[in-house]
Amino acid sequence: MDFPRIEGFTALASHPWAYPALEAVHIVGIALLLGSLVLVELRVWGAGQELPLRALARLALPVTVAGFGLVALSGLLLFAAQPNEMLGNRAFLLKLGLVSLAGLNAAFFHARGSLALNDAFARAQTALSLGLWLAAIICGRFIAYS
Template sequence: MAGAAGLLSWLEATALAEAMRGSLWMYPIVEIVHITGFTILVGSVAMFDLRVLGFARSLPLQALGRHLLPWAVAALALIVPAGLMLFSAHPHDFASNKVFRLKLALIGAAGANAALFHFGVYRHAAGWNEGVRTPALARVQAAASLAIWIAVICCGRLLAYT
């Protein structure tokens, strides 16, 4: 535990962390970038999940996935560095915050759910690509994805109050 506290103290003393705390505009701008990226990511995931749940069955699922995946990856390229920058400003506060830790756990669960989906049932998506009801497991995973991402959004918003 002392190693983690030392790492957090080191991070808090970096020039980046000091700039995040000392600049009037840097923290809000980075937060806007983080939220914008998150909006793109969750929007892409939600559109795909809704299609898996049975909405817009006439849209080919695999084509929709190929279209949305680059947007989700690009969003991660905004979210991760911006999130690390935000974290650096107050690492001890975030690390000790139960809502923040829950948010990270939920993001991990969302990633695990996505990996299970893509390396599992989605490998056979050609059989239910268009006009066909998706398998029950795919629908369960899509519903779980939506629920998890909504919970992540709630945690992110609650961070301002905890």
């Protein structure tokens, strides 16, 4: 199935600075998302025990959500610039799957109350989270070369 080309988005892909600027926004979003997650994950794993876990999580959550918002918005615009090319790219499709799994893992982490439990399963969830996000980032880099 081919998506119809939308002139403004098609022009975005070939613009000399707009597309690279949008990629930069995407990377800033990734940095905010992953950086804030890693801090909470390190605390769940036992680092920085003098920091209350719930307080750290309350501080990190808005940063994580803002980072994800930037990633999602810029990602949608990057996709809209080249939808057919992206849908034909295995690295892109794998990235979408990994991001979906990371989102499901995060939803389950919070629904389960893993912050309060802070048990071995919570540590496993945070390790899975980190692995999924790193794999998604790697797939994102491979998109340009696939």
